[in-house]
Amino acid sequence: MAKRRKSIYECQAFLNLKELAENPFDMTVEGALDSERLETFVCKGIEFDLLYGCQRVTTDVLDCLQSLADECGLVGQYEEMRAGAVMNRIERYPSEERQVLHTACRDVFSKTAANDAAVIQVKRELAKLQEFLAEIDNGKIRNTAGETFTSLIHVGIGGSDLGPRSIYEALKAYGRKDRKVYFVSNVDPDDSAAVLDRVDLSKTLVLVVSKSGSTLETLSNESLVRNALKEAGLDPARHCLAVTGESSPMDNHERYLRSFYMFDYIGGRFSSTSMVGAVTLGFALGYNQVLEFLKGAWLMDEAAAERNIRGNIPLLLAMLGVWNHNFLAMDTVAILPYSQGLHRFPAHLQQCDMESNGKSVQRNGEPVRYKSGPIVWGEPGTNGQHAFYQLLHQGTEKVAVEFIGFRKSQRNRDMCIQGSNSQQKLLANLLAQSLALAVGREDENPNKNFAGNRSNVILMGERLTPKSMGALLALYEAKIVFQGFCWNVNSFDQEGVQLGKVLADEILGAMAEKRNGKTLAEALLAVAGIS
Numbered sequence: 001m002a003k004r005r006k007s008i009y010e011c012q013a014f015l016n017l018k019e020l021a022e023n024p025f026d027m028t029v030e031g032a033l034d035s036e037r038l039e040t041f042v043c044k045g046i047e048f049d050l051l052y053g054c055q056r057v058t059t060d061v062l063d064c065l066q067s068l069a070d071e072c073g074l075v076g077q078y079e080e081m082r083a084g085a086v087m088n089r090i091e092r093y094p095s096e097e098r099q100v101l102h103t104a105c106r107d108v109f110s111k112t113a114a115n116d117a118a119v120i121q122v123k124r125e126l127a128k129l130q131e132f133l134a135e136i137d138n139g140k141i142r143n144t145a146g147e148t149f150t151s152l153i154h155v156g157i158g159g160s161d162l163g164p165r166s167i168y169e170a171l172k173a174y175g176r177k178d179r180k181v182y183f184v185s186n187v188d189p190d191d192s193a194a195v196l197d198r199v200d201l202s203k204t205l206v207l208v209v210s211k212s213g214s215t216l217e218t219l220s221n222e223s224l225v226r227n228a229l230k231e232a233g234l235d236p237a238r239h240c241l242a243v244t245g246e247s248s249p250m251d252n253h254e255r256y257l258r259s260f261y262m263f264d265y266i267g268g269r270f271s272s273t274s275m276v277g278a279v280t281l282g283f284a285l286g287y288n289q290v291l292e293f294l295k296g297a298w299l300m301d302e303a304a305a306e307r308n309i310r311g312n313i314p315l316l317l318a319m320l321g322v323w324n325h326n327f328l329a330m331d332t333v334a335i336l337p338y339s340q341g342l343h344r345f346p347a348h349l350q351q352c353d354m355e356s357n358g359k360s361v362q363r364n365g366e367p368v369r370y371k372s373g374p375i376v377w378g379e380p381g382t383n384g385q386h387a388f389y390q391l392l393h394q395g396t397e398k399v400a401v402e403f404i405g406f407r408k409s410q411r412n413r414d415m416c417i418q419g420s421n422s423q424q425k426l427l428a429n430l431l432a433q434s435l436a437l438a439v440g441r442e443d444e445n446p447n448k449n450f451a452g453n454r455s456n457v458i459l460m461g462e463r464l465t466p467k468s469m470g471a472l473l474a475l476y477e478a479k480i481v482f483q484g485f486c487w488n489v490n491s492f493d494q495e496g497v498q499l500g501k502v503l504a505d506e507i508l509g510a511m512a513e514k515r516n517g518k519t520l521a522e523a524l525l526a527v528a529g530i531s
């Protein structure tokens with residue numbers, strides 16, 4: 001018999017927080033935000049510190065958030081998930097009924113794994129990857145002309161693209177100089193054409209990534225690339241690699257030089273540490289860097305099992321998010337990395353968060369009666385400062401901001417210009433934005449007035465490396481999972497993407513048969529003037 005999960009509004013802490021939210025901490029009062037507060041409201045963790053002095057919280061609020069986390073059993077559920085409980089389900093209705101074990105992808109460093117069976121499968125795939133990368137290095141795998149492969153095109157979409165792409169972008173500073181990676185995701189034919197125009201296909205590996213092995217965009221792009229290989233006189237089976245679910249329609253060894261597996265218990269948007277991300281990363285950076293990346297993620301997973309929110313960054317970030325969203329009515333979260341390497345990371349988190357927690361049904365099948373997942377968006381600073389920060393400071397919309405910064409740059413190529421180097425300028429801007437949002441500034445001219453009290457946190461790391469990237473990824477994965485548990489939604493399915501796919505098929509059918517105007521879909525096709 002499944003345990004009944006509490007909805008947050010059934011918790012005593014929920015009522016207490018509602019009361020506290022009537023009079024949240026005012027950061028604009030003179031002296032409210034002082035050095036003591038800034039020093040106290042810091043959570044030190046794996047590879048990152050979370051600075052949360054600029055949140056509208058008091059110790060009372062934090063105590064209540066702790067109680068809410070405890071009443072909802074968040075850490076207990078997280079541990080159940082890591083051990084292999086069937087968390088991907090909705091009671092009383094047909095649902096995916098799966099375990100959720102993306103954490104097993106990095107549980108390879110533990111003496112005793114949380115779920116042995118999954119870790120055995122994970123280790124087998126890692127060993128295959130290590131061997132494959134060694135064979136490219138030692139020349140056992142070469143093209144038909146006997147040359148080494150120097151490029152890889154990663155073909156996938158959604159979880160099979162966003163995570164790997166954002167991680168590759170974050171870490172390409174450590175990439176091998178003799179290797180290049182390209183990504184193709186959109187079914188817009190211009191996406192693949194632009195990449196195909198730039199590569200020497202004879203020295204290119206094509207990694208097709210699809211858990212289901214049946215995603216329209218990925219299969220279309222695979223066909224376009226295979227066709228280009230054939231037109232260049234090359235044998236696709238000697239260039240194409242697959243990452244897919246075992247026994248998916250793509251699980252066909254004759255069509256691929258190598259096949260790597262992911263498993264039912266790894267959700268697409270949580271799959272970056274599986275072969276979905278590891279093959280591309282391994283090609284670009286080498287196997288040891290993949291291990292560093294996994295190590296960072298594993299350390300964060302372990303740290304996320306701490307019950308005390310003041311000592312657990314993902315849990316604290318999750319609970320501060322609940323406070324801002326459910327009690328202070330902040331509908332959107334902006335992820336603003338002050339790190340060019342992380343320029344695609346907000347896009348990845350958009351999928352990871354919004355596809356996970358953008359739900360209106362609880363795990364018990366009842367409707368959600370409070371707000372579940374927020375809208376997530378973001379761009380790197382300082383670029384964003386010259387674009388949308390106006391709204392963050394003076395707009396009517398209140399946005400919860402999560403800054404991410406690093407004390408040191410990745411490439412160490414910097415110089416002093418007008419008294420400071422660029423890394424210092426970057427960090428000065430990050431800190432300035434945090435304070436400006438929180439404290440504001442009064443001006444008798446209303447148009448120049450900054451109201452302040454705009455909540456934000458800073459995640460501060462030393463340097464963006466494979467290890468810290470792994471930790472950052474796992475931090476956000478755990479945050480999303482904790483929030484999903486708190487809102488009592490199933491964070492691991494994505495029924496909401498189905499209807500659009502069904503209607504797109506209907507419209508494609510109408511296009512093929514030149515049907516026009518009978519159904520709503522056909523009428524829209526005609527009105528849009530598409531033949």
Ligand SMILES: O=P(O)(O)OC[C@H]1O[C@H](O)[C@H](O)[C@@H](O)[C@@H]1O
Nearest residue numbers: 158159160210211212215268497
């Ligand atoms: O990896 P695939 O099976 O090709 O799926 C790719 C993506 O497609 C779907 O539409 C889902 O919404 C995503 O969660 C998934 O990551």
